[in-house]
Amino acid sequence: MIAGIDLGTTNCAVAIWKDGKPELIPNALGDLLTPSAVSIDRSGQSWVGRAALDRMATHPEETVTSFKRRMGTQASTKLGKTTVRAEDLSAIMLRSMMDDVEHATGERPTEAVITVPAYFSERQRRATRRAGEIAGLDVKRLINEPTAAALAFGLHDREDREPFLVFDLGGGTFDVSIVEMFDGIIEVRASAGDNRLGGDDFNDALIRLVEPQLAHIKELEAVTPGKRKAMLTLAAEATRKALSSSAEADFAITLGDERHAVSVTTEAFEEEAAGLIKRLRDPVTRALRDSYIDAASLSEIVLVGGATRMPVVRKAITRMFGRFPNSTVHPDHAVALGAAIQAGLLSGGTDLEEIRVTDVAPFTLGIDVSDQDQFGNIQTGIFSPIIERNTPVPTSRAHSYSTMRDNQTTVEIGIYQGEARNVSNNIRLGDLKVKVPAKPAGQVEIQVRFTYDTSGLLEVDVDVPMTGWHKNLVIVDEEDKRSASEIKSSRAALEKLKVHPRDEEVNVVLLTRSQKLYEEFTGPTREAIGQWITQFTAVLEKQDPRMIADAREALTKALDEVEANPPI
Ligand code: ADP
Ligand code: MG
Numbered sequence: 001m002i003a004g005i006d007l008g009t010t011n012c013a014v015a016i017w018k019d020g021k022p023e024l025i026p027n028a029l030g031d032l033l034t035p036s037a038v039s040i041d042r043s044g045q046s047w048v049g050r051a052a053l054d055r056m057a058t059h060p061e062e063t064v065t066s067f068k069r070r071m072g073t074q075a076s077t078k079l080g081k082t083t084v085r086a087e088d089l090s091a092i093m094l095r096s097m098m099d100d101v102e103h104a105t106g107e108r109p110t111e112a113v114i115t116v117p118a119y120f121s122e123r124q125r126r127a128t129r130r131a132g133e134i135a136g137l138d139v140k141r142l143i144n145e146p147t148a149a150a151l152a153f154g155l156h157d158r159e160d161r162e163p164f165l166v167f168d169l170g171g172g173t174f175d176v177s178i179v180e181m182f183d184g185i186i187e188v189r190a191s192a193g194d195n196r197l198g199g200d201d202f203n204d205a206l207i208r209l210v211e212p213q214l215a216h217i218k219e220l221e222a223v224t225p226g227k228r229k230a231m232l233t234l235a236a237e238a239t240r241k242a243l244s245s246s247a248e249a250d251f252a253i254t255l256g257d258e259r260h261a262v263s264v265t266t267e268a269f270e271e272e273a274a275g276l277i278k279r280l281r282d283p284v285t286r287a288l289r290d291s292y293i294d295a296a297s298l299s300e301i302v303l304v305g306g307a308t309r310m311p312v313v314r315k316a317i318t319r320m321f322g323r324f325p326n327s328t329v330h331p332d333h334a335v336a337l338g339a340a341i342q343a344g345l346l347s348g349g350t351d352l353e354e355i356r357v358t359d360v361a362p363f364t365l366g367i368d369v370s371d372q373d374q375f376g377n378i379q380t381g382i383f384s385p386i387i388e389r390n391t392p393v394p395t396s397r398a399h400s401y402s403t404m405r406d407n408q409t410t411v412e413i414g415i416y417q418g419e420a421r422n423v424s425n426n427i428r429l430g431d432l433k434v435k436v437p438a439k440p441a442g443q444v445e446i447q448v449r450f451t452y453d454t455s456g457l458l459e460v461d462v463d464v465p466m467t468g469w470h471k472n473l474v475i476v477d478e479e480d481k482r483s484a485s486e487i488k489s490s491r492a493a494l495e496k497l498k499v500h501p502r503d504e505e506v507n508v509v510l511l512t513r514s515q516k517l518y519e520e521f522t523g524p525t526r527e528a529i530g531q532w533i534t535q536f537t538a539v540l541e542k543q544d545p546r547m548i549a550d551a552r553e554a555l556t557k558a559l560d561e562v563e564a565n566p567p568i
Helices: 050-058 086-105 122-134 145-155 199-214 218-222 225-243 266-272 274-279 281-290 311-321 334-347 484-496 502-520 523-542 545-564
Strands: 002-007 011-018 021-024 037-040 045-048 063-065 076-079 082-085 111-116 138-144 161-169 174-182 185-194 248-255 258-265 301-304 356-360 365-372 378-387 395-402 410-417 427-435 445-452 458-464 469-474
Touching (some): 011 086, 011 334, 037 050, 037 086, 063 076, 086 122, 086 484, 111 334, 138 356, 145 334, 225 266, 410 445, 410 458, 427 469
Antiparallel strands (some): 076 082
16 A cells, blocks of 8 residues: 655645545544654653654653754754654654554555655655655655645646646745646646745744743743743744734743743734745745746645644735635645545556646756856856756756866766756765766767656766766765665664554553643642642553543543643
């Protein structure tokens, strides 16, 4: 079975193709979204999703979120005694979703379609593939998130459609794609984005806004920077969501038995977020320009991603396009559903045969060359594009180059991704040494062919026709090389982590939430929470499902009450 997975910065979702349609799979808590959060303690016990998110407040040093932002980098984090990179953390999320599918269908998926931001670089895509391998999945296809959303949107009525724009603002990334549907072909005309812009940044803006008013709270200085950050981020997240449905909301933190609240108005928040709102415009403009489509001829603006629920974002969109966005697709589900549709297409045997998807390369890919100027001086490090951004993929393009100096016997080719004229401002993906026969300058021809597949992975072929010399290179980024044995050892390390049995997950979540509240309060409330924890733990030990369910209900109610009416 091929699972369709939305591996988001903030939330993950998984769907499968079943009975002719995509179907979302709930996690152990019955939720369709699983927060992208992982926590590992010193004993190797691990928490994923909701429980991990609550542990962020009590154990920030053992917990991570938003790790997708570090995909494709060498950065590693130590959680408890376990050192993990972003791709290992992603693998943990993937594994948890495979568990969910196995639980729901009785079959564990061995293959997957995983979505990535259209604007993900080569390096980030490779890291995503490796995450799949570490999780023991054969990644059949990486598909761009807005393309997946377009599939879900396009498929709901299968009508031909004039170009529409998919606007996907998630927790950490922003993606724009312009898509057209005609005769069952879903064609992505252009994609652009900003992979450092999302709900997280709006949280930071909100924190900046309220921080001066929190300065007087002495207890806040006593908490560690890690906890302080976690606390403020969780509070900002809640306030920001509240601001989506009312004009004013409290930014509240509880320290000791005291609740400190700062009232935030929509206007103040919008003012603070103005810089971020401005940044939404750039990728939209670029995608329109690259596809030669003007905003007025777009048939729809399709919103995807949780952060598009913010009124300030919706207002900006309405202003930008002079009309209201479309909300037929569920902003949280569209990407996973689209991935499952792609999985259905790949596995055949569906009535989707007539549907095809064509996507584009999000970046320009090329090599570095030297050029002789009008005075005969040689300028080096100049970018020569081979596949220009927004070229439909898969694609294969070749360019010819010639030697620069007399009797040179090697040519070094640097392979780059980016848009800048000087390669030093682009991302270096790899390099290749080419052997050439010693001849006068300009007499040896070198052919460079770039082939870009549907998952956005690059292959380079170099030919020297004069000698028949040939080399093929599947780009393995030097900085980023991780051998098969390393992947194996990462996988083994993950397998050693202890996970809670699935049917205990709800209890684990309730306990982490209790512990979080226990830490927030002091005095009698804290004492009461402490006793509830003792009682609940005692009931769990009895292993009587009936009793556990009753106790769970009672504890949930009690915690809800404490949270709703904290002591002043
Ligand atoms: P990702 O694709 O990055 O995993 P999602 O599409 O799940 O992200 O969106 C997560 C973001 O959406 C978070 O920043 C979250 O705060 C924001 N979000 C979700 N619901 C709301 C809401 N009601 N109001 C404002 N922001 C929201
Ligand atoms: Mg997303």
